[in-house]
Amino acid sequence: MRYEPVIGLEVHAQLLTQSKIFCGCSTQFGAEPNHHTCPVCAGFPGVLPVLNKKVVDFAIKAGLATHCHIAASSRFARKNYFYPDLPKGYQISQYELPVCTHGYIDVDVNGQSKRVRITRIHMEEDAGKNIHELQGDFSLVDLNRAGVPLLEIVSEPDLRTAEQAGSYLRALRCMLQYLEICDGNMEEGSFRCDANVSVRPEGTAALGTKTELKNLNSFKAVEKAIRYEIQRHADILSEGGQLIQETRLWDSDQEVTRAMRTKEFAHDYRYFPDPDLLPLIIDDNWIREIRNTLPELPDARRARFIAQYGLPPYDAGLLTSRKDIADFFEQAVAVHSNPKAISNWILGDLFRVVKERRLDEQLYIASWPAQAQHLAELVRLIDEGIISGKIAKSVFDQVIDSGRAPSEIVAEKGLEQVSDASTLETAVQHVMAANTQQVSQYLAGNEKVFGFLVGQVMKATQGKANPQKVNELLKKKLHGGV
Numbered sequence: 001m002r003y004e005p006v007i008g009l010e011v012h013a014q015l016l017t018q019s020k021i022f023c024g025c026s027t028q029f030g031a032e033p034n035h036h037t038c039p040v041c042a043g044f045p046g047v048l049p050v051l052n053k054k055v056v057d058f059a060i061k062a063g064l065a066t067h068c069h070i071a072a073s074s075r076f077a078r079k080n081y082f083y084p085d086l087p088k089g090y091q092i093s094q095y096e097l098p099v100c101t102h103g104y105i106d107v108d109v110n111g112q113s114k115r116v117r118i119t120r121i122h123m124e125e126d127a128g129k130n131i132h133e134l135q136g137d138f139s140l141v142d143l144n145r146a147g148v149p150l151l152e153i154v155s156e157p158d159l160r161t162a163e164q165a166g167s168y169l170r171a172l173r174c175m176l177q178y179l180e181i182c183d184g185n186m187e188e189g190s191f192r193c194d195a196n197v198s199v200r201p202e203g204t205a206a207l208g209t210k211t212e213l214k215n216l217n218s219f220k221a222v223e224k225a226i227r228y229e230i231q232r233h234a235d236i237l238s239e240g241g242q243l244i245q246e247t248r249l250w251d252s253d254q255e256v257t258r259a260m261r262t263k264e265f266a267h268d269y270r271y272f273p274d275p276d277l278l279p280l281i282i283d284d285n286w287i288r289e290i291r292n293t294l295p296e297l298p299d300a301r302r303a304r305f306i307a308q309y310g311l312p313p314y315d316a317g318l319l320t321s322r323k324d325i326a327d328f329f330e331q332a333v334a335v336h337s338n339p340k341a342i343s344n345w346i347l348g349d350l351f352r353v354v355k356e357r358r359l360d361e362q363l364y365i366a367s368w369p370a371q372a373q374h375l376a377e378l379v380r381l382i383d384e385g386i387i388s389g390k391i392a393k394s395v396f397d398q399v400i401d402s403g404r405a406p407s408e409i410v411a412e413k414g415l416e417q418v419s420d421a422s423t424l425e426t427a428v429q430h431v432m433a434a435n436t437q438q439v440s441q442y443l444a445g446n447e448k449v450f451g452f453l454v455g456q457v458m459k460a461t462q463g464k465a466n467p468q469k470v471n472e473l474l475k476k477k478l479h480g481g482v
């Protein structure tokens with residue numbers, strides 16, 4: 001029996017507001033424990049939450065960018081459960097009336113577009129954090145994160161492979177980064193993903209028993225965990241076993257999922273409308289206002305890169321896959337207008353270094369050892385014939401290591417290309433004198449030897465000779481020119 005996987009993702013995106021969702025406390029990451037707290041977010045009795053308008057602005061933004069319907073009236077609800085990091089005994093979330101519904105995003109999976117429907121986007125507050133890793137039989141609670149605003153973005157179970165899930169997540173993160181409403185940092189937990197996975201016999205429609213996967217803190221973890229879980233489901237069903245609906249944790253060391261708890265159902269939380277908060281009314285003006293602030297989104301920017309810079313779709317797709325990379329490219333092109341060459345350097349040499357140093361999952365290009373200005377300068381030096389393409393590769397490595405400007409390195413190390421006729425002539429003459437056999441072969445009609453002779457001249461000049469000039473000169477000399 002063959003099985004078809006069915007995957008849906010729930011993403012929690014921490015919003016980049018300055019203050020929390022229902023109080024004025026700072027959302028800044030990394031403060032001393034419990035320093036960003038007040039009676040509201042610490043759950044004191046009798047306090048009243050006040051909704052942060054910015055959170056709603058961001059939710060509308062996300063909704064518009066994902067083609068959602070924005071609810072004219074939505075409501076906050078209490079999700080009741082007990083845990084030490086949740087002093088109120090409930091989390092304020094949205095339940096039956098979320099702010100955004102029925103959207104979609106189109107995701108590129110290996111060059112093919114796949115539409116993934118968005119069920120809903122709702123606003124909620126984050127819980128605090130329990131710290132268990134201390135010596136002794138106790139845990140500590142840090143409430144700095146309690147009340148930090150989140151968007152929960154729930155997809156329909158439209159995904160069929162781990163790869164599609166990874167592509168969807170990347171596209172979603174990219175979108176939120178373009179909107180500048182979430183930094184997308186998976187390691188710090190400001191972009192978190194849970195995956196619902198089930199399988200069903202191929203050709204059938206009824207959904208199988210699903211498990212929810214947690215602790216997926218990188219794109220790789222998401223894809224590996226889903227792959228593992230699909231196989232586990234298929235194995236159990238093939239052997240005639242039964243799956244149970246449960247929550248499972250991904251163990252990235254052992255690369256297995258482990259049962260954490262049987263899955264709770266929505267009714268376990270006793271959701272009810274929060275009596276402290278009024279219904280949220282969003283009128284057309286508000287939506288229009290936000291629509292006017294929408295930036296150029298990834299698809300539009302990709303199309304513009306193809307049209308404006310004449311880039312191949314492949315280049316444009318990679319460059320616009322992250323807002324900061326697209327910005328970096330445009331900064332470089334503004335300094336020196338050779339878009340294709342700059343694209344080649346970014347996608348080739350820069351990405352190679354970034355991969356080697358494992359910076360590719362890092363958030364900001366600002367943490368990469370490269371500056372747009374320097375890359376543009378490097379391409380300019382090649383275009384103006386000051387350095388050869390070959391020398392440029394070594395200059396690039398030095399720029400990356402030292403952070404210094406390419407022109408500085410070229411000047412200091414004397415790497416300028418030699419185009420000076422008399423210097424090149426001497427080199428050509430030397431090479432011809434030292435390789436008389438090859439010269440006669442060439443003159444006898446063996447044109448392949450020409451490349452060898454060019455190579456010898458390049459070698460004699462430590463790669464600094466202008467190859468075009470060498471070609472011209474060598475031809476002239478071999479044919480008896482002066």
Ligand SMILES: [Zn+2]
Pocket residue numbers: 020023024025036037038039040041042147
């Ligand atoms: Zn507070």
